Amino acid sequence: MSHASTAIRPLSLLLAALLLAGCEKATAPVEVNVAAINDFHGNLLSNPFSYQDAAAEGGVVKLKAGGIGALSGLVAQLRQQDPELLLIGAGDMIGGSPPISSMWADEPTLDALDLIGLKFTAVGNHELDQGKTELLRQIAGGCESTRPDKACQFDKAYKGTSFPYISANLMDRQTGKPVFQAYRIEQAHGAKIAFVGATLKDVSAYVSAKSMDGLYTVDEADAINALLPELKEQKVDAIVVVIHQGGETPERFDQPDCKQLGGDVVDVVKRLDPLIKVVVSAHTHQGYLCRVGDKLVTQGASFGRLMTHLTLTIDTRKHQLLDVKAENLVVDPQRYSATPEIAALQREVETRSQAQLGQPLARLGARQVQRETNDAGESAMGDLIADAQLAATRALGAQVALMNLGGMRTDLVLEEGQDKVNYGQVASVQPFNNTLNIITLTGAQLRELLEQQWQSGSMGFYPLQPSASLSYRWDAARPKGQHVIADSLTIDGQPVQPDQQYRITVNSFLADGGDNFTVLKTGQRLDTGLNDLEALIVYLQGRDQAGQPAGLVEAGQRIQRVGESLAGSDR
Structure with missing residues (x-):
């Protein structure tokens, strides 16, 4: 064997090792x-x-x-x-x-x-x-x-x-x-x-x-x-x-x-x-x-x-x-x-938006009005919006207003030193540009609608937020379709009668059966053309001017739960 061949062998082994390492x-x-x-x-x-x-x-x-x-x-x-x-x-x-x-x-x-x-x-x-x-x-x-x-x-x-x-x-x-x-x-x-x-x-x-x-x-x-x-x-x-x-x-x-x-x-x-x-x-x-x-x-x-x-x-x-x-x-x-x-983009957006969004609108009755629901499923924000929508449609014959949780996007919170809530804050709560619709339902249909608050899957208990004119009690232990206690359901303090007709204000999303509230699609429908955000602004300003600013810290107990507590629920 030549010296040349023995010299090549270590070199070839080295190359093979390097190639293997690379692989x-x-x-x-x-x-x-x-x-x-x-x-x-x-x-x-x-x-x-x-x-x-x-x-x-x-x-x-x-x-x-x-x-x-x-x-x-x-x-x-x-x-x-x-x-x-x-x-x-x-x-x-x-x-x-x-x-x-x-x-x-x-x-x-x-x-x-x-x-x-x-x-x-x-x-x-x-x-x-x-x-x-x-x-x-x-x-x-x-x-x-x-x-x-x-x-x-x-x-x-x-x-x-x-x-x-x-x-x-x-x-x-x-x-x-x-x-x-x-x-x-x-x-x-x-x-x-x-x-x-x-x-x-x-x-x-x-x-x-x-x-x-x-x-x-x-x-x-x-x-x-x-x-x-x-x-x-x-x-x-x-x-x-x-x-x-x-x-x-x-x-x-x-x-x-x-x-x-x-x-x-x-x-x-x-x-x-x-x-x-x-x-x-x-x-x-x-x-x-x-x-x-x-x-x-x-x-x-x-x-x-x-x-x-x-x-x-x-x-x-x-x-x-x-x-x-x-x-x-x-x-x-x-x-x-x-x-x-x-x-740079954020500065431009904020600067160009400020003239409209920073416009002060009205004083509130509380420093914070929150969407979080209590044990019964009622929130201070839901109360406020439902009352505003009923106030906007009372003259057209509405007796009750109901608001969906998903339509309320944020809380109203007055910052330190802020006296009045501004347009940007109120518009952030209701950004969908819905119109207010009046749906005519019988008392039996209204009860069926309230029973649709108990939904399957991730929605779970998904309570509609009522105006002050409506109240009822419910019990989770009752069978599906019978959670609302019949004789507790009242409008303006009077028991709801199964065959009597009632006029219910909801936003256009709900009127289409949104959030699985399909009963609303079965009633006679009047689209008032009134904007939900404008209704809230008018209500806040009117209450402020009357010296009774709207909005409370706690919900008004329009809904009451019988039995086991729902503590910790954010629905």
């Missing part, structure tokens, strides 16, 4: 970071947020959280740790928004989400508040809108979004196909992740009938599972479901692997293909990091106050998700400062 490195598991937000609802500014903490004074931490500024700062910090971070949305990015966003057709919010690098969002119910045509305009850009007084008023050349909307089960009635892309495949660190979008199947219960024109939904789990063969063909390494449907749990928002998740999303998750291990949920405005079987199900509260941070460990060689870790981060403006681009 091992190439096939080592990778970590992909995902940040998720849900139910942002155009909340460009921070909102009150509280949670239990034994170490805090009084056992509760209270702060203002969220807002696009702090959100942008947190995203920037996460991107410093991982420049390939994927920022995603689980629906309701817009709609049901405070006026600082809604007065501009939510276009500044969409601009801001673009600036912070949102990859996509699922379609939520509130994205459909103005119907399919308007949502498509908001995505594609342009000014041909059903609300020309708002569209393109912030930017005359509104260009739309860079990010798409996705939903596998929101269908076009003409074509029978999804209106939007069913999924998105995103890449990070050499891994391909398929994000499959879905909209809650019963979306029609949460938007007006007009908003569902040309649309229908199919089962969420069925639509998602049907995509798996197509995704496997594309050799994706992991599949994440991003669904605008949710649940509830008594556990803390940051409790890892919580076990007590209930609600509509649980049934969907249980029926998903075993290959799917991660579900980012939304809709119920809850914070949780739960397990349903071997699947992780997360949600990050609402209004951008929490951000869900996921770390996926992926084997790209085997196209397999090995592990996932999750945390819910509080979006604290004291910790996360706005990026320069977002800070």
Whole structure:
């Protein structure tokens, strides 16, 4: 053997070793970071947020959280740790928004989400508040809108979004196909992740009938599972479901692997293909990091106050998700400062909105009027709005007004040094631009309507908020359909008679049977054309001028519960 051949052998062994090391490195598991937000609802500014903490004074931490500024700062910090971070949305990015966003057709919010690098969002119910045509305009850009007084008023050349909307089960009635892309495949660190979008199947219960024109939904789990063969063909390494449907749990928002998740999303998750291990949920405005079987199900509260941070460990060689870790981060403006681009946009929006939003309207009867319901299901805010709507329609023959919980978006809170509530604060409570409708029902139908407050799934007990003219008692121990104690139901102090007709004021959303109150669709209907927000403003100003400012700290006990307490309920 020559000296040359012996010299070559160590060199060849070294090259082989280096090549093997390179292969091992190439096939080592990778970590992909995902940040998720849900139910942002155009909340460009921070909102009150509280949670239990034994170490805090009084056992509760209270702060203002969220807002696009702090959100942008947190995203920037996460991107410093991982420049390939994927920022995603689980629906309701817009709609049901405070006026600082809604007065501009939510276009500044969409601009801001673009600036912070949102990859996509699922379609939520509130994205459909103005119907399919308007949502498509908001995505594609342009000014041909059903609300020309708002569209393109912030930017005359509104260009739309860079990010798409996705939903596998929101269908076009003409074509029978999804209106939007069913999924998105995103890449990070050499891994391909398929994000499959879905909209809650019963979306029609949460938007007006007009908003569902040309649309229908199919089962969420069925639509998602049907995509798996197509995704496997594309050799994706992991599949994440991003669904605008949710649940509830008594556990803390940051409790890892919580076990007590209930609600509509649980049934969907249980029926998903075993290959799917991660579900980012939304809709119920809850914070949780739960397990349903071997699947992780997360949600990050609402209004951008929490951000869900996921770390996926992926084997790209085997196209397999090995592990996932999750945390819910509080979006604290004291910790996360706005990026320069977002800070500039926010200053412009606030400056241009201030003239209208800062206009003082009226004194209140309390420094805070809250939406949180008492044990019986009644809230101070519900009382206030129902009284305002009845006052606006009494002259047209209305005897009672009823308000839905979902139509009240925030509390009325006077800031330190503030004497009168301003337009922006009142408009934030009722941003949907509904009209007031008077529905004629018999006493028997009214009782049936009140029994519809006990609903299935995540809605649970979903009490309508009554004007002072109506009162009743209820008992949870009674059989379904008999919760309201018959002889306790009165209008203006008189027992409600089954065959007598009564005129009930509700907003146009409820009049269409919204929130599953279908009895309202069966009665004779008069659309008064009166705007719900204007009715509230007129009522507040009238009471102030009369020297009796409206709004109380506690609910007025128009509804009373018999038996077991509902303490702790926020419905």
